[in-house]
């Protein structure tokens with residue numbers, strides 16, 4: 774597979790490590806979307822780059838790393854066609870693939886050990902989507918790519934002050 778990878782400064786060191794792991798030990802092609810150093814930068818820029826690469830079909834999956842893995846995953850998930858989440862355990866990586874057909878993960882470069890992140894990535898790149906009952910749920914998520922930002926949500930009733 775082709776794997777897009779990106780980080781911010783807080784995820785840079787683990788991004789470099791995971792890039793080698795994915796290419797040399799897992800045997801995938803890696804597209805490194807930066808940054809090239811650990812100079813301070815903004816995680817949404819790199820979450821977006823990875824997400825757009827996956828959404829365009831230039832990569833099969835995306836791996837993002839920031840301090841927590843949260844911000845970069847939030848940014849990536851805004852791109853239509855992407856299902857991104859912060860992942861901190863191999864078990865969640867497995868369920869993210871099997872149930873959510875996740876295609877981009879956000880990893881923590883500051884709070885999760887490199888060894889655990891390697892295993893998360895290995896599982897993320899080997900577990901397969903189960904389809905079946907999960908397919909209709911994922912289809913509902915994907916529908917939000919086009920309706921989520923424009924369709925007003927009904928407001929709950931406001932009780933008058935008494």
Ligand code: RB5
Nearest residue numbers: 783839840841843844845
């Ligand atoms: C950068 O200090 C930090 O906020 C960022 O790496 C990430 O954790 C955001 O979610």
